[in-house]
Amino acid sequence: MTLAERDAQTFLYESLADNLRGLIDDGTFACGHRLPSVRRLSRQERLSPATVLKAYETLEAAGLVEARPKSGYYVRRRSDDLPEPPSRSRPPAAATAVDVGELVVELVATASRPDLVPFGGALPGPELLPITRFKRITASVLRRADAYSELDIPPQGAAPLRTAVARRMLRTGCRVAPDDVVITAGCLEALNLALRAVARPGDAIGVESPTYFGTLQAIENLDMRAVELPTDPDRGVCPDALCEAARSGRIRAALLMPDVHNPLGGIMPEAHKRRIAATLGRLGVPVIEDDVYGETHFGEGARPRALKAFDEHDNVIYCSSFSKQISPTMRLGWMLPGRWARRVHVLKASSTIAANGLAQAATAAFLEQGGFDRHLRRQRRAFAANIDRALDGICRHFPATTRVTRPRGGYLLWVQVPGVDARALYHRALAEGISIAPGRLFTAHDGFRDFFRLNCGHPWSPRLEAGLARLGELAAGD
Amino acid sequence: MTLAERDAQTFLYESLADNLRGLIDDGTFACGHRLPSVRRLSRQERLSPATVLKAYETLEAAGLVEARPKSGYYVRRRSDDLPEPPSRSRPPAAATAVDVGELVVELVATASRPDLVPFGGALPGPELLPITRFKRITASVLRRADAYSELDIPPQGAAPLRTAVARRMLRTGCRVAPDDVVITAGCLEALNLALRAVARPGDAIGVESPTYFGTLQAIENLDMRAVELPTDPDRGVCPDALCEAARSGRIRAALLMPDVHNPLGGIMPEAHKRRIAATLGRLGVPVIEDDVYGETHFGEGARPRALKAFDEHDNVIYCSSFSKQISPTMRLGWMLPGRWARRVHVLKASSTIAANGLAQAATAAFLEQGGFDRHLRRQRRAFAANIDRALDGICRHFPATTRVTRPRGGYLLWVQVPGVDARALYHRALAEGISIAPGRLFTAHDGFRDFFRLNCGHPWSPRLEAGLARLGELAAGD
Numbered sequence: 011m012t013l014a015e016r017d018a019q020t021f022l023y024e025s026l027a028d029n030l031r032g033l034i035d036d037g038t039f040a041c042g043h044r045l046p047s048v049r050r051l052s053r054q055e056r057l058s059p060a061t062v063l064k065a066y067e068t069l070e071a072a073g074l075v076e077a078r079p080k081s082g083y084y085v086r087r088r089s090d091d092l093p094e095p096p097s098r099s100r101p102p103a104a105a106t107a108v109d110v111g112e113l114v115v116e117l118v119a120t121a122s123r124p125d126l127v128p129f130g131g132a133l134p135g136p137e138l139l140p141i142t143r144f145k146r147i148t149a150s151v152l153r154r155a156d157a158y159s160e161l162d163i164p165p166q167g168a169a170p171l172r173t174a175v176a177r178r179m180l181r182t183g184c185r186v187a188p189d190d191v192v193i194t195a196g197c198l199e200a201l202n203l204a205l206r207a208v209a210r211p212g213d214a215i216g217v218e219s220p221t222y223f224g225t226l227q228a229i230e231n232l233d234m235r236a237v238e239l240p241t242d243p244d245r246g247v248c249p250d251a252l253c254e255a256a257r258s259g260r261i262r263a264a265l266l267m268p269d270v271h272n273p274l275g276g277i278m279p280e281a282h283k284r285r286i287a288a289t290l291g292r293l294g295v296p297v298i299e300d301d302v303y304g305e306t307h308f309g310e311g312a313r314p315r316a317l318k319a320f321d322e323h324d325n326v327i328y329c330s331s332f333s334k335q336i337s338p339t340m341r342l343g344w345m346l347p348g349r350w351a352r353r354v355h356v357l358k359a360s361s362t363i364a365a366n367g368l369a370q371a372a373t374a375a376f377l378e379q380g381g382f383d384r385h386l387r388r389q390r391r392a393f394a395a396n397i398d399r400a401l402d403g404i405c406r407h408f409p410a411t412t413r414v415t416r417p418r419g420g421y422l423l424w425v426q427v428p429g430v431d432a433r434a435l436y437h438r439a440l441a442e443g444i445s446i447a448p449g450r451l452f453t454a455h456d457g458f459r460d461f462f463r464l465n466c467g468h469p470w471s472p473r474l475e476a477g478l479a480r481l482g483e484l485a486a487g488d
Numbered sequence: 489m490t491l492a493e494r495d496a497q498t499f500l501y502e503s504l505a506d507n508l509r510g511l512i513d514d515g516t517f518a519c520g521h522r523l524p525s526v527r528r529l530s531r532q533e534r535l536s537p538a539t540v541l542k543a544y545e546t547l548e549a550a551g552l553v554e555a556r557p558k559s560g561y562y563v564r565r566r567s568d569d570l571p572e573p574p575s576r577s578r579p580p581a582a583a584t585a586v587d588v589g590e591l592v593v594e595l596v597a598t599a600s601r602p603d604l605v606p607f608g609g610a611l612p613g614p615e616l617l618p619i620t621r622f623k624r625i626t627a628s629v630l631r632r633a634d635a636y637s638e639l640d641i642p643p644q645g646a647a648p649l650r651t652a653v654a655r656r657m658l659r660t661g662c663r664v665a666p667d668d669v670v671i672t673a674g675c676l677e678a679l680n681l682a683l684r685a686v687a688r689p690g691d692a693i694g695v696e697s698p699t700y701f702g703t704l705q706a707i708e709n710l711d712m713r714a715v716e717l718p719t720d721p722d723r724g725v726c727p728d729a730l731c732e733a734a735r736s737g738r739i740r741a742a743l744l745m746p747d748v749h750n751p752l753g754g755i756m757p758e759a760h761k762r763r764i765a766a767t768l769g770r771l772g773v774p775v776i777e778d779d780v781y782g783e784t785h786f787g788e789g790a791r792p793r794a795l796k797a798f799d800e801h802d803n804v805i806y807c808s809s810f811s812k813q814i815s816p817t818m819r820l821g822w823m824l825p826g827r828w829a830r831r832v833h834v835l836k837a838s839s840t841i842a843a844n845g846l847a848q849a850a851t852a853a854f855l856e857q858g859g860f861d862r863h864l865r866r867q868r869r870a871f872a873a874n875i876d877r878a879l880d881g882i883c884r885h886f887p888a889t890t891r892v893t894r895p896r897g898g899y900l901l902w903v904q905v906p907g908v909d910a911r912a913l914y915h916r917a918l919a920e921g922i923s924i925a926p927g928r929l930f931t932a933h934d935g936f937r938d939f940f941r942l943n944c945g946h947p948w949s950p951r952l953e954a955g956l957a958r959l960g961e962l963a964a965g966d
Contacts, residue, residue, distance in 0.1 A: 111834035118643060118837055148846070149630050152623050163817050165596060195673050195819070195840040202839050211689045211711060227838035233689060339641050339845025341673070356589035359596055360705035361680050362673040366844040367817025368626070 022057055023064035030065065034074055034085055041087040041402030042395055042470060045075060078391060087398045092405060096413045096426045098248070101219035101238035102455050103260075111230060113451055114223050120445050127477030128468055130445030132272060133338050134421060135468030138392050140376075140385050144336055147379065148372040165359045167193025167344070168370040174377035175344050181312070182304065183319030184328065184346070192345050192354055195365045197302045197331035198224050200345035201265065203357050204327040205232055207350040208296040213262035216255050218247045220424070220452030220461070222272040225265055225300065229454075236454040237261050243415045243424065246271060246278035249285050256295040263296045268317045270303035273424040273452055273463040275417020277307065283317045291323025296350075301330040302343075305386055307419035308394045324348045332373055335386065340369040393421040393467065400466040403475060407482030421467035424449075427485045432462040438484050444477045500535055501542035508543065512552055512563055519880030520873055520948060523553060523561040556869065570879060574891045574904045576726070579697035579716035580933050581738075589708060591929055592701050598923050605955030606946055608923030610750060611816050612899060613946035616870050618854075618863050622814055625857065626850040643837045645671025645822070646848040652855035653822050659790070660782065661797030662806065662824070670823050670832055673843045675780045675809035678823035679743065680706050681835050682805040685828040686774040687712055691740035694733050696725045698902070698930030698939070700750045703743055703778065707932075714932040715739050721893045721902065724749060724756035727763050734773040741774045746795045748781035751902040751930055751941040753895025755785065761795045769801025774828075779808040780821075783864055785897035786872045802826045810851055813864065818847040871899040871945065878944040881953060885960030899945035902927075905963045910940040916962050922955045 033039045045051070045066065052059045066083050069075045075083045120130055128135075166172070172188040179186050194200040201224075209215060211233035217225060219238035229236050237260055240248040246268055255261045266286075268278035278286075290297050299317045307313050318328040327350060331343030342365055347354035358364075376382065400423055404414055413426040427435075432448040439446055449461030468474065511517045523529075523544065530537045544561045547553045553561045598608060606613075644650070650666040657664050672678040679702075687693060689711035695703060697716035707714050715738055718726040724746055733739045744764075746756035756764075768775050777795045785791050796806040805828060809821030820843055825832035836842075854860065878901055882892055891904040905913075910926040917924055927939025946952060 111838070112830070115643075115830070115833050115837055145630050149627055152627050152630070165593075195844075198838070199840045206709070224838060224841075227834070231684070231835055231838045337845075339842070341840060341842060341844050352590070352593070355593050356705070357709055359593055360589070360676070360702060360709045362677045362819060362840060363702075364817070364819060366673075366819050366847055367815075368846065369844055 019058075019061055019064070023061045023068065026055065026057065026062065026065040027068040030069060031072075031074065034069075039085045041085050042399035043085045044081070045083040045085070047082055084395065087402050087405070092401060092416070093408070093410075093412045093414050095243050095415050096424065096461070098240055098242045099219040099238070099457075100240055101453070101457065104237075111227055113448075114227055117445075117447055117451065120440060123445070125443060126440070127444040127473060129464045129466075129477065129481070130447050131465055132422065132447075132463075133465075133467065134334060134389070134393070137469050138389050138467065139335075139337060141337065143381075144372065144376055147375050148368065151368065151371045151375050154371075163364045163367045163370065165192075165355060165364050167191065167365060168367065168374065170374035170378075171370045172344075174374050178377065179328075179346070182301065182328075183315035186346055190346050190348070190351070192347055192351070192358060193365050193370060194329075194331075194343045194345055194358070195362050196333060196341045197300065197329050197343040198228065199362065200329035200331070200343050201225060201298060201300060202228050202232070203354050203361070204298040204329060204345060204347070204350075205229065205234065205263075205265070206357050207347060207353045208263045208298070208327070209234055214260060216247075216252055216261035216264035216266075218266060218271060218274070220273060220449065220458050222267065222300070223447075223451040226452070226454055229265075238454060241271075241274065242276065243274045244276045244418070246274075246276050246282065247286075249282045249289075252286060253289045256290050256293045261295060263298065264290065265298040265300065266317065267300045267303070269301055269314045270306050270417070270419035272303060272420070273415075273422050273447075275415050275420050275422055275424070277314050277418045278317070280315065280320075283315070284320045287317055287320035287322065287326060291321065291325040294325070297321075297326045299326055299328045301328060302334060303420045304330065305335060306390055306393055306421070308390060308417075310387070318346065335382075335389070336373065336376065340373070341366065342369050342373055390419070392469070393419070396421055396466040396468070396470055397423065399470040399475075400464060400478065403478040404482070407479040409482070409486045412485070421465065423464040423466060424461060425464055426461045428460055430460045430485050430487075432458075432460055435462065435481075435484060439481055442480060442484070444481055446481065497536075497539055497542070501539045501546065504533065504535065504540065504543040505546040508547060509550075509552065512547075517563045519563050519883075520877035521563045522559070523563070525560055556873075562873065564876065570883060570894070571886070571888075571890045571892050573721050573893050574902065574939070576718055576720045577697040577716070577935075578718055579931070579935060582715075589705055591926075592705055595923075595925055595929065598918060601923070603921060604918070605922040605951060607942045607944075607955065607959070608925050609943055610900065610925075610941075611943075611945065612812060612867070612871070615947050616867050616945065617813075617815060619815065621859075622850065622854055625853050626846065629846065629849045629853055632849075641842045641845045641848065643833060643842050645669065645843060646845065646852065648852035648856075649848045650822075652852050656855065657806075657824070660779065660806075661793035664824055668824050668826070668829070670825055670829070670836060671843050671848060672807075672809075672821045672823055672836070673840050674811060674819045675778065675807050675821040676702050676706065677840065678807035678809070678821050679703060679776060679778060680710070681832050681839070682776040682807060682823060682825070682828075683707065683710055683712065683741075683743070684835050685825060685831045686741045686776070686805070692738060694730055694739035694742035694744075696744060696749060696752070698751060698927065698936050700745065700778070701925075701929040704930070704932055707743075716932060719749075719752065720754065721752045722754045722896070724752075724754050724760065725764075727760045727767075730764060731767045734768050734771050739773060741776065742768065743776040743778065744795065745778045745781070747779055747792045748784050748895070748897035750781060750898070751893075751900050751925075753893050753898050753900055753902070755792050755896045756795070758793065758798075761793070762798045765795055765798035765800070765804060769799065769803040772803070775799075775804045777804055777806045779806060780812060781898045782808065783813060784868055784871055784899070786868060786895075788865070796824065813860075813867070814851065814854065818851070819844070820847050820851055868897070870947070871897070874899055874944040874946070874948055875901065877948040877953075878942060878956065881956040882960070885957040887960070887964045890963070899943060901942040901944060902939060903942055904939045906938055908938045908963050908965075910936075910938055913940065913959075913962055917959055920958060920962070922959055924959065
């Protein structure tokens, strides 16, 4: 290629890049949209594929688009457009009797209505779950002679599933044996068993503020109290505040979601994990770790190491589930009860006895057969793209004062529209066929009144886009 | 037929009947054995089929054998041989902190060992469950497009299963709507939810003495206390004692198994049910009814009406499951929470959220497709025959002072060998590969030390017979 030729090509791809930049700026290619393939655009514009590729690489270097392996180039959201994230929470210091039960039952009832735009619940869309493959494996497990005739699933769970779980725990930085694992009827049962193992009625439990309402409900219904702690949306609970609460005896235990918090989406830095594990371990204030979203972290690298990986005092009970990755209707989770193992076995045997046998056998087979990591990678990319689309929609449709989190994983956004009564917004939106989860659910004190949680776990669609736009209008007081 | 011919035939069949009586007496045909078919014996003895039939009918009229439809004639146990049943229990009046958890975990661990003679657990043998048919239906439900994609099973349970349950409840004498039903992860979860709905930590719960250890454990682990009440093995809890305990405020609620009690096998007379429902209803002392064995009543007639059928005060919470009839590894039960519905919904949503979706869909299909009643009849007959065989074995192998219940359903025997330490017997038997459930498990006070429970829910076999014989020797101090 001569110098002149090279200049000509530079001119061509720079012109093309400029044109595309204009189309992105005016929203013709909105955030999350895929650009035409290199081959198609080269045919359409009568340019060489190399020139089109160069143009795309220019846009990528400018942070306007991103390459997704084997999929193409996508328009990125621009961080300077984004509303501010909410500030660190400042909950009241006193323990509070939790009282959100009826509100939760109301939300759950609306979350299961297929006629609603599904921003309210916290389940991913079925399209992002490996349903067909899991059904096929379940059918093959059913054909095996021993399924359902193994009458005695021990309360601790079937051995093959405990082995598969122990193997997966290596990803979290934890080395455990199959006998350390207890299979449960979902993560929430694990959290209940853990709470009952480490605390008693009347005891105070330290939690993030805001936090998952299922946790708050479990604490309420075990006659315990929640002590909410200042929490940074991006970095999790404030370690100073947590350690002080443990030292002063204000809390009997802590229940935390260090990796991909619900509803905040933050990930606790390793230094905080190390400090919390060490300090609370020394003080003998047990930590219950809810890691149900840990596998949904964004980015192609390894997942963050769990808090449990830093636990040198056998003081952390780890809990997780397959609900977000395989199927929520299986109701299958697990926990590492550590030194509370005997107590947890007794509690499990006296509450639900054991988890569904077929689900245990099918999940063990699913994990053995491989491909789970590939599925997780695909799922994470889809969640990240959905979050981008939703953030873009919020930029365009919501009041300028709106604040919203920058989740580091998962598919949940925590949105604040200052001054708006989110409970009233919830009812107005519901009347128009849109469900959201009002912020009041995520706290034991009377806070987060102008917050709500948005579920972005369903594949983006014109219906979701329209729902989000209408929600923005309603939030603006229309 | 002339008179002489008739006399000759009478002589022939009476002689045959006498011979057979001798063979039964000396144990050649032991209790539970099938006599040769009419055709075979008529060929063998060169007698007409009518004569053999007459001989069998003579033995049947004498109570020595019984006809089983489409199966033949079987040797019955003789009630005058049987040891006495245990007498009515006289537990201490004070409420007791329950403490059997570790013992139960130990028992459950041994109960799931296939190398042991299975007298310890409380599950029927897989041969007596409709496993093949249920697997086929599960596979067909899996093939349906919507299975596992119905992501939102409401905490209350899937509507088709609640409808099928409401229909089945008619057999218990209860008219309920699908919306009155809550699907649970087995009956024990239902009992836990019911206890949490009607009582609080520290409260006293009236129970039969002895009673199912799972119930005692649940009470213990909810920090409640058990008040054991005098109980007749055949007729259940003493209504005077129960009503007095309710009137005096000694109990906050009662948890009873009126129909086919575990471990006693008794059925409460209707008059007692009526009185208990009325009195405790007037006093506002809630009754939790555990009906998990109600469908296993012996005899071809209708099942006994549930206590709930006599409840005119909306004061009885009914709980049951499919574990004994379809599959225990499904972990699927149900409850009728009545006026505590809102509270139970909230508790369920904060503990296990919902039961396994596939198990719910498959069970609903199983119940819809019919044949369930036929299966139950077959199962009941098999259980009754097993109980006969085990009672016969106890007659022959156990010390003369032994006492044993006459269950009216189910497959459990409650055995007393006066003076024998049943916990020590449990360990000696275990060392010889035989599991039993020591009586100490079935009480919160330190009683029933010379009692144990025998599971007779497995098809009778030489292995069970030999295990029972050895157990009798061990009980005799060998």
